[in-house]
Amino acid sequence: MARTARVLPGFGPALGLTLTWLSLIVLLPLASVFLKASSLSLSEFWSVVSAPRVAASYRLSFGMSFAAAAINAVFGLMLAWCLVRYRFPGKRLVDALVDLPFALPTAVAGISLTALYAKNGWIGQYLDPLGIQVAFKPLGVMVALVFIGLPFVVRTVQPVLEELDIEHEEAAASLGAGRWQTFRRVILPVLLPALLTGFALAFARAVGEYGSVIFIAGNIPMVSEITPLMIITKLEQYDYVGATAVAEVMLLISFASLFIVNGLQAWAARRTGRDR
């Protein structure tokens, strides 16, 4: 890195402060998780984290988080597009509504979603005759995760869309590109890095979510238990070490998926020549 003159000096102290802060807030708690779990031998560790119930919970937690993040990527993009490109009455209100899942206590979200989608709820009563059950089924888990993940995609895509001039699209059209071509060749490549970031954030948040999911999941072993519930279950048996072992696996999978997504995002950015 070349040393250039900067308006504000102080690279050294700033980096030092950053690292100290990160260590205190992020690394220290994580290290304690690894330390606690390290009192298990490798075979004990493996038998804890690969027990059938725990394994089923990984499938549910990561599978549903992935599905929810994918749904959010599609609909979040649409929402962001709407908010940036069109003017309509109540736009500011809609804009503010997007952030609501950030602010609402997750337990409140979980209880209201359950009330809506239960057999006697506003929405549930119409779905039930169709044979669709949402509350207390794995599908309910996904609904809750879609709810909490929405703002992440919208808020990461929105600023990039705002930067993207409408002239690009007009230019593409004047050069004879169809609508689909314009979207796929002109708009999507520019948005992709931001979209991937939003996806990754929504995914990461969904994996760790407990409060809202627990009310709607049903918590039937092997079917609708999320991994954070397995951790709580172990704590409830005073099995601190087992709980941290499962937490460690969650951390590793989450970290690996975030790492992959970040890599993808860097690749997409390089490909389109946009450096974020």
Next chain:
Amino acid sequence: MKRSTLFRALLTGVAAAALSSVAWADQTLLNVSYDPTRELYQAFNAEFAAHWKKTTGETVTIKQSHGGSGKQARSVIDGLEADVVTLALAYDIDEIAELSNKLPKDWQKKFAANSAPYTSTIVFLVRKGNPKGIKDWGDLIKPGVEIITPNPKTSGGARWNYLAAWAYALKKNGNDEAKARDFVAKLLKQVPVLDSGARGSTNTFVQRNIGDVLLAWENEALLSINELGPDKFEIVVPSLSILAEPPVAVVEGVAKKRGTEKLAKAYLEYLYSPTGQKLAAKNYYRPRNPEHADAADLARFPKLDLITIDSVFGGWQKAQKTHFSDGGVFDQIYAPGGK
């Protein structure tokens, strides 16, 4: 030299004054309890404070904390300074003793009647008119009956439910463990939602309108009926159930440090007094000494055959290990291909 002695004397004087002012200041007591005792202790704390003032002249402020029993026990283990704990099951206090050494191992012998001044049991809450005709445990596994109970892995109350069902099946089948296991497995297959706590299950049954029968603590069932109106639900008392003994204990490690030992002991002993027993009955707990309670309150507790966890399951430690620990019977029932 002289000056320094004087100074030291002065300092001692100040320190003594400060100390005595501490002793004279209002004492506080923290009671860490579980969810459904909130109303009971609100009433009891006021009575006890008045009683303490009258007998000793000291003012005492009692704080109460409520939550899931296991979670509350973990808070105490992790350092929450509870003078007394009043939890849902002996196992949780056992673990405090085991993991933090703030309690002697024989804590349950410190107060009368297994340190449980009041008891409860497990009953059924059904919808008005009892449309599925549920009269006893055997009716629960009839096809088409949906049962609501919390997850025994996360809820102390659910463990009582599970053990009560097990005890019924044992008695019915001449102590055949395999048949008891079949019965409980069948019962669990008819549970559509395992909430993480007892209050969550009550909500699912009452607000979400899911299930035909809720397995509940008697005190919770009575409270639900009282609050939601007897026109919607009724209680069915099975032929046999389990004697639930929510125990109390002084957390000696904390009380010693805070100088509240005498107060904490008196507080818990007062639960056994006529006033305490009367309040327990009023708040839907079965009093140990029913002669002190109002007849109208007692009329709410029908007689039934009650077994104890010690006689059928050999105590909490053993029951926990056999049934609810990882890989235990509960896990085996839900394991793929298990029954």
